[in-house]
Amino acid sequence: MRTLSPSTLSPEAVGLTRSEYDEIVRRLGRDPTPLELKLFGVMWSEHCGYKHSKLTLQSLPSSAPHLLQGPGENAGVIDIGDGWAVAFKMESHNHPSAVDPYNGAATGIGGIIRDILSMGARPIALVDSLRFGPLTDPKSRRIATGIVAGIAAYGNCVGVPTVAGEILCDPGYRDNPLVNVACLGLLRHNRIARSRAAGPGNPVLYAGARTGRDGIGGAAFASEELHEASEHEDRASVQIGDPLAGKLLIEATLEALGTGDVVALQDMGAAGLTCATSEMSARGGVGMIIDLDRVPLRETSMRADEIFRSESQERMLLVVRSGSENRISSIFRRWGLQAAVIGYVTADRELRVEYRDSPVVSLPPYALAEAPAYRPAACEPPELAEQWIMPDVLPTVDPGSALMSLLRGSDVAAKRAVFEQYDHMVQIRTVVPPGGAGAAVLRIHESPPKAVAITVDGNGRLCALDPYRGAKLAVAEAAANLACVGAEPLGVTDCLNFGNPEDPEVFWTFRQAVMGITDACRALQIPVVGGNVSFYNESPEGLVPPTPVVAMVGLVRDVAQIATQSFKTEGDVVVLLGSSAPDLAASYFLELIHGLSRGRPTDVDLTTHASILAAVREAIVSGLVRSAHDCSDGGIAVALAESAIAGRVGVAVTLPYDHRAEVALFGEAPSRVVVSVSPDRLPDLQILAANHGGIELVVLGRIGGSRLSIAGPDARPMIDLSIEEMSDAYESLREVFS
């Protein structure tokens, strides 16, 4: 073999440091070639290499009895019984969506779908967690509507329903929106696929769309802050999606996996062929020889480094059993896709790449695939504790108009104008659609009467004030959303969105948030099966609020035994389960009505939380309650209003709180669930609550009429609004998204 000539590129030109360059030389025993150095540039980028996060992430609990695949593969896989399993994973696509909202969001959907497909699962649902600047701002509006349109265009065409999500707005996301998308897949246990290449001599098969010049260096671009000119300069780093090819790739890949001849597979996402070849060989402890001349191209004049780093979408890399390559290839071609053997697995642990009959890369795959790990300096932001001090007095507001403002506020308002743009029903599994409850419920008709529930939750407002408590609350809230449809949590996938980790305050915040998720998931015994870290979410305007987002998947044993949030029957008794005291600290009320982001979020008591959620679940599964809704943003007043609006029926209640009206109504506290029960079943519910460690149960009032009437303990009326006027306010996002 001809010798490879050393690099004339500087490490800084590919986003690496001088000491990282020295580490490369140490691993290779020589200087890298310019092409090799570019490969290290993408593979050791934060996006691919997790170099500033992986040591911290080790604390996350990742084992559970039903876990079939934990972190380390393309997605986690959990057993749901009877030979079936679910795969799920969440990823961010923030930077591409900032530069090109439509294509950035669309390819985010395509990418996460292929991660699930890589596990051998059929993708059955998408959920997305979005963060925008205030929707009154024209730029934020353009970004928001572009992102929603991109998700709709890709998700609808590819035939995977978008069933749940959240949209929260804050000025901190104006120039750096967050697009976190999760996908859920269904598979048989014995069909689980993995990415470990094996079997020297086995062909390496390229399948899917052709390779073009889009998205080159996308992973590296995602690993630096956005700057003034990003929108123009970084366009070429954004990939362009083709949902038809994505759909065909799903069908062809599942058919190929069905032959039993696929040894390993991985999608070509960030860093394209570079990542797929090096990770697959590193995981399998083998090598590969790859001939770039055999890669199907969109254009003829591409250079070796462009072919090898391109992030063109809708491509998979497979290792197939020797002799089966023609059969597998013909499956992909029948679906109208490209298929080409581009190399072979080798026994030596060397990744060799050739182009025009010359070697261009020759290195051990682990050297590329295993980026160095750092433990950056951490320092608590000195001003944090100051923000916990609450103002002594707040201006008095009319509770009725405050509730109307909260219902109109983008964080609370109905997301109907958004989710009606998404096909949320295709695959006919959606039993609880978006807006029906805090979690979506999908029946598994392959294994009746089972269903799975999925929800997503994150709260930058709380995490900005206390990242540890905020992250814990996000996990607690997701678990509450699942409990309120009657589902038991199976696992979590998370997406951690922060600024530059080399800033000690950012890193401290990140570490606190990971500790919060760790402690909450340990206490609730929910494994974290995988996820994604997105650093460098900064623009010239500053950092985004620290935003850990968790998507949680749960199991419903019988789809007939679920609940939704809407009040159902006049005369039913409305009951509050849970006694934690409402508090305006860090509340949505304080932010929206008084423009204050202050106060310290509650440190949720997870033991109490778990017992309340267990009681709610049992009440639903045993058919005792007819609706369930946890109190979150906007407090108990918003929870009651949402249940009434959804049921198109009024309710009259008396709150048990001795606090001032706005604290009682809009104060937030975890572990509070509003349920409705028919009067004759109320004693059964009381017994159930007593049996769950004496959970406090308060009868609030009854469903009926067409108004929401809320009174204080002394019977003083606090709120009296018609369902109709509240519904109008609640649909305020129509004006932005329709």
Place this chain on the structure above:
Amino acid sequence: MRFGVVIFPGSNCDHDCIHVLRNVLAQDVVELWHGDSLLDDVDCVVLPGGFAYGDYLRAGAVAATSPIMPSVKSFAASGKPVLGICNGFQVLLEAGLLPGAMLRNQSLQFRCRQVLMSVESTKTPFTWNLREGQILQMPVAHGEGNYFAPKDLLDDIERQVVFRYAEDANPNGSARFIAGVCNKAGNVVGLMPHPERASEAILGSTDGRLIFEAVIEYVTSRSRVPALPRSRAEALR
């Protein structure tokens, strides 16, 4: 009986239709590949929803020229029942098997929601045992379902309107609230709403099942559907 469900590249409601026909209604179902040209002895052809060929060019335009379509046309010409759902309806329009065309939704956005529609004609194999004026609930999910035809044609096909969106429920701006039409003979029906998404109680409605059950009974009992009038003049007589 035996249904044939056509699978185009990009069909994404094919599995849903097959599930309902096979598992809910216990019928034989064969998959008809777009690249084949034989219909394999089926009693009814279903063109399912989705984005055939990505809906590139226009919704249904490329699919209308695929190798399977000549067989679908001769199957239709022989008087046997053909149902196009959503994208399948768009394909039938593009193939000239049904009159009219689709525009983008008036909102210019995709819409996925439950709608109410009324049965306007019972002179098709898919509605023969329903009542005229009967209200059915099922979801729509499309971006191009805004039915269009010139006024003369709309007048002319008034008797071929099979389904109409209920008042205040037109999700897309369709002319005369049209949700579904048939050909002159009545055996080819296309509709934008999704009966396969409304065929099990757990999904919120079973009204969609009525459409499949109608054609099953029609085929298995060799029921006779009253013929459609040939022209407006005849209709008015």
